[in-house]
Amino acid sequence: MTTIKDVAKKAGVSISTASYAINNLPNVHPDTRKRILEAAKELDYHPNGIARNLKTQRTGNIGVFIYGFSGPIFSDVLEGIRQKLQENNFNIVVSSGKSSANLLLERQVDAAIVFDGELTDDILLNYAKYGFPLFVLDRKLQAENIYSSVIDNEGLVKQFIMQMIEKGYDDFAFVSGPSDSFNNNHRYEGFKIALKNKGITHHEFIESDFTIQGGYNAGKKVLSMAKKPRFVYCANDESAIGFMRAIKEGGLRIPSDIAVAGFDNFYMGEFISPKLTTIGIDHILWGKQVAGVIIDIVTNQKVKEIGHPQGSIIMRKSC
Amino acid sequence: MTTIKDVAKKAGVSISTASYAINNLPNVHPDTRKRILEAAKELDYHPNGIARNLKTQRTGNIGVFIYGFSGPIFSDVLEGIRQKLQENNFNIVVSSGKSSANLLLERQVDAAIVFDGELTDDILLNYAKYGFPLFVLDRKLQAENIYSSVIDNEGLVKQFIMQMIEKGYDDFAFVSGPSDSFNNNHRYEGFKIALKNKGITHHEFIESDFTIQGGYNAGKKVLSMAKKPRFVYCANDESAIGFMRAIKEGGLRIPSDIAVAGFDNFYMGEFISPKLTTIGIDHILWGKQVAGVIIDIVTNQKVKEIGHPQGSIIMRKSC
DNA sequence: TTGTAAGCGTTATCAG
DNA sequence: CTGATAACGCTTACAA
Numbered sequence: 001m002t003t004i005k006d007v008a009k010k011a012g013v014s015i016s017t018a019s020y021a022i023n024n025l026p027n028v029h030p031d032t033r034k035r036i037l038e039a040a041k042e043l044d045y046h047p048n049g050i051a052r053n054l055k056t057q058r059t060g061n062i063g064v065f066i067y068g069f070s071g072p073i074f075s076d077v078l079e080g081i082r083q084k085l086q087e088n089n090f091n092i093v094v095s096s097g098k099s100s101a102n103l104l105l106e107r108q109v110d111a112a113i114v115f116d117g118e119l120t121d122d123i124l125l126n127y128a129k130y131g132f133p134l135f136v137l138d139r140k141l142q143a144e145n146i147y148s149s150v151i152d153n154e155g156l157v158k159q160f161i162m163q164m165i166e167k168g169y170d171d172f173a174f175v176s177g178p179s180d181s182f183n184n185n186h187r188y189e190g191f192k193i194a195l196k197n198k199g200i201t202h203h204e205f206i207e208s209d210f211t212i213q214g215g216y217n218a219g220k221k222v223l224s225m226a227k228k229p230r231f232v233y234c235a236n237d238e239s240a241i242g243f244m245r246a247i248k249e250g251g252l253r254i255p256s257d258i259a260v261a262g263f264d265n266f267y268m269g270e271f272i273s274p275k276l277t278t279i280g281i282d283h284i285l286w287g288k289q290v291a292g293v294i295i296d297i298v299t300n301q302k303v304k305e306i307g308h309p310q311g312s313i314i315m316r317k318s319c
Numbered sequence: 320m321t322t323i324k325d326v327a328k329k330a331g332v333s334i335s336t337a338s339y340a341i342n343n344l345p346n347v348h349p350d351t352r353k354r355i356l357e358a359a360k361e362l363d364y365h366p367n368g369i370a371r372n373l374k375t376q377r378t379g380n381i382g383v384f385i386y387g388f389s390g391p392i393f394s395d396v397l398e399g400i401r402q403k404l405q406e407n408n409f410n411i412v413v414s415s416g417k418s419s420a421n422l423l424l425e426r427q428v429d430a431a432i433v434f435d436g437e438l439t440d441d442i443l444l445n446y447a448k449y450g451f452p453l454f455v456l457d458r459k460l461q462a463e464n465i466y467s468s469v470i471d472n473e474g475l476v477k478q479f480i481m482q483m484i485e486k487g488y489d490d491f492a493f494v495s496g497p498s499d500s501f502n503n504n505h506r507y508e509g510f511k512i513a514l515k516n517k518g519i520t521h522h523e524f525i526e527s528d529f530t531i532q533g534g535y536n537a538g539k540k541v542l543s544m545a546k547k548p549r550f551v552y553c554a555n556d557e558s559a560i561g562f563m564r565a566i567k568e569g570g571l572r573i574p575s576d577i578a579v580a581g582f583d584n585f586y587m588g589e590f591i592s593p594k595l596t597t598i599g600i601d602h603i604l605w606g607k608q609v610a611g612v613i614i615d616i617v618t619n620q621k622v623k624e625i626g627h628p629q630g631s632i633i634m635r636k637s638c
Numbered sequence: 639t640t641g642t643a644a645g646c647g648t649t650a651t652c653a654g
Numbered sequence: 655c656t657g658a659t660a661a662c663g664c665t666t667a668c669a670a
Contacts, residue, residue: 001426001449003663014641019665029639049425050378051663054369054646061412069398072391079388086418091427093380093412099405106368107320108410130320212590245590268587271531271564322647333657338649348655370647373662 002043011039022047061091062294063112065100065119073264073283074115077137080287081113088295104132110298113137113290117180133297135290139182147297149290152308153183156279157190157233157263158197160313164231165198169259169319173204173229175218175239181210184235187263191233204229208239215239219246222258231259231319237266237278244272244318259319274317281311321362330358341366380410381613382431384419384438392583392602393434396456399606400432407614423451429617432456432609436499452616454609458501466616468609471627472502475598476509476552476582477516479632483550484517488578488638492523492548494537494558500529503554506582510552523548527558534558538565541577550578550638556585556597563591563637578638593636600630 008018013032021028021036022045028036039045053059062085064078078094085092095103097118103109104127111133114124121141128134128145136148161172174191177184195203206221208214215234219242222228234240240262244254252258254274262269265280286309296303327337332351340347340355341364347355358364372378381404383397397413404411414422416437422428423446430452433443440460447453447464455467480491493510496503514522525540527533534553538561541547553559559581563573571577573593581588584599605628615622 005663015664016642016666017640020640023665027639032639046421046424048373048663049421049427050369050373051646052425052665054367054373054648055663055665057646059369069394069401071394075388075390075394082388082413082415086415089418091412091414091418091422093410094401095410096401096405099408099410102365102368103410105365106371108368212586216590242590245592248592267531271535271561272591273564273567324647334648335650335658336656339656342649346655351655367647370662371649373664374647374649376662 001048002045004045004047006043007036007040007045010043011036058298059091059108059110060089061093061109062291062298063100063103063109064092064094065112065114065116066094066096067116067118068096072266072268073281076283077115077287077290080284080289081291082287083284084288084291084295088291090291090295101127104130111135111294113294133294135294137290147293147303149286149306149309151183151186151281152311153186153263154190154193155308156311156313157187158194159190160261160279161191161194161233162198163313164259164261164319165194165200169231170200171230172200173206173222173232175206175208175215175232175234175243177208177210177235177239179207183263184210187235206232208235210236210239212238212242212245215242215244216246217242219243219250223247223250223252228252228258231261234260234262237262237264237269237276240276240278240318241266241268241272244276255317255319261319265314269316277316277318278314279311280314281309283309285310320367321364323364323366325362326355326359326364329362330355377617378410378427378429379408380412380428381610381617382419382422382428383411383413384431384433384435385413385415386435386437387415391585392600395602396434396606396609399603399608400610401606402603403607403610403614407610409610409614420446423449430454430613432613452613454613456609466612466622468605468625468628470502470505470600471630472505472582473509473512474627475630475632476506477513478509479580479598480510480513480552481517482632483578483580483638484513484519488550489519490549491519492525492541492551494525494527494534494551494553494562496527496529496554496558498526502582503529506554525551527554529555529558531557531561531564534561534563535565536561538562538569542566542569542571547571547577550580553579553581556581556583556588556595559595559597559637560585560587560591563595574636574638580638584633588635596635596637597633598630599633600628602628604629 004018008015018036021033093109113135115137125143128143134146141148206218208218234243240260244260261277263279265278269276269278289306293303323337327334337355340352412428432454434456444462447462453465460467525537527537553562559579563579580596582598584597588595588597608625612622
């Protein structure tokens with residue numbers, strides 16, 4: 001492979017001058033620059049990124065620490081991150097579990113976006129102490145070098161459920177996600193606060209796991225209940241879809257027998273019957289914003305707070 | 320950050336001996352090794368990956384060139400790739416479009432897996448000439464340093480459609496994907512060959528785009544046809560799901576009025592009514608196999624051909 | 639405007 | 655078994 005040395009030799013200049021020209025520094029005579037650039041082109045020269053990184057002590061790589069690639073929501077956030085990072089000439093290195101640690105410790109990435117529940121708070125706090133900027137998306141965490149943005153689960157669900165109560169519903173059930181899920185727990189909080197605010201003292205709780213199958217099982221459970229809830233709020237859309245399928249199989253009508261709603265605005269929600277009412281987050285935009293902040297951090301710009309990602313209630317036909 | 324120099328000094332040895340010990344080379348006295356390792360631990364030393372990469376001329380990074388993160392199939396392949404790569408201590412750098420070029424040219428990755436239609440054959444062939452091993456998943460391509468594995472679209476669809484003909488169906492339509500899609504075109508080939516083999520000379524062709532919405536539109540089109548096909552084969556599951564929704568809205572029964580099937584084994588297919596018959600690929604396994612080959616290549620092992628990824632017909636209730 | 643040379647943090651050759 | 659030392663390919667003071 002050709003190196004800057006070859007270019008310099010061919011152009012008849014020193015290595016440093018070649019470097020200046022190639023990096024577009026102003027201190028090079030136009031003629032020399034032209035000669036160097038031509039030589040580079042003829043030799044099909046491309047700088048060795050690794051060498052550059054070693055010298056500049058920056059990699060231009062941003063780690064994205066994920067648990068896995070599954071889940072539609074997830075891919076949207078990733079996609080937003082990818083777009084923004086790419087626009088700004090950063091590379092994205094994905095990793096999961098403990099491999100992620102090495103990426104930081106071996107200085108292969110300049111910073112990381114964390115979306116991986118396997119990485120405990122303690123672990124993250126520890127890496128932040130080393131000086132690596134970390135942007136955390138799946139929890140709230142306060143510390144130097146740690147930034148975070150989480151969905152306003154509580155506020156959005158509260159607002160939505162209160163609207164539903166005003167619409168006349170007063171007999172609710174909550175189909176949960178995993179009990180260790182940040183999103184699930186805060187959605188449940190919002191749900192309970194809404195009921196409390198409106199003086200509703202009772203609700204059913206059905207444990208589930210954010211999957212279609214789990215929602216389906218929850219639906220079967222409701223079918224077997226003597227006194228069925230009038231409104232079932234599912235902690236995400238996938239479980240809502242499974243839930244709806246089960247109760248439709250059981251002969252119930254949605255929303256006339258049981259009203260249903262979810263969270264996420266999973267695109268399938270528009271293609272089931274009835275169309276699913278949900279709370280939507282603009283995941284791609286969120287990813288872009290997060291990536292934007294990370295870029296500001298590693299390039300020492302002023303970082304702007306992004307707060308919660310944008311969310312909104314999407315009324316369709318299921319309630 | 321602490322460097323190997325610090326470790327060497329603390330252990331009272333030369334840099335090279337420290338390096339030997341840290342890299343577990345046999346030529347170090349047990350006592351010295353112990354001293355060095357302890358020093359490393361106390362100083363919380365982690366080797367600088369960039370420096371190592373520069374010296375060894377290998378990065379341990381594999382590029383994964385994608386068009387974007389969207390699509391369920393896609394994430395599964397990625398997930399398989401991620402698992403295998405991670406097991407073998409390789410990092411995965413995702414990229415799309417022309418940023419991907421830089422990754423190779425600047426030697427930030429050792430090889431790449433390509434899943435990005437934006438990268439033309441010419442471009443890929445060119446990179447392969449530089450000596451970068453490329454594994455291509457979305458097309459067939461023959462050249463030095465280029466490896467490829469594609470779904471056996473033609474064979475699987477042919478086999479499936481012939482079975483359906485044997486079952487008694489003889490009046491078919493094909494709902495296509497984008498006309499520039501490798502997968503779509505080969506599925507259509509298989510479809511046509513099956514018909515031809517069985518002496519069926521006519522079929523309907525409805526253009527679509529692999530999306531649920533596109534499938535839905537195709538369904539509306541069929542509803543408006545005077546003479547409707549008896550069996551509609553959709554080039555993927557998402558369009559089949561949209562298609563089914565449209566014709567159900569139009570009051571048709573599946574499979575008694577129109578039978579439907581798809582391709583991919585998208586997990587939603589099990590949660591619609593009737594459950595979708597489809598042709599399934601084990602995408603995660605495929606990703607693992609591909610990653611396995613790439614690893615063999617960059618570590619100079621003997622590479623084993625992987626051929627087509629495993630596929631099978633999954634009979635459910637839609638035909 | 640250009641060149642010399644130090645150095646980024648490693649690995650690996652060679653001599654001892 | 656251990657240590658000097660020369661790379662790897664680049665950027666960047668500093669000198670000329």
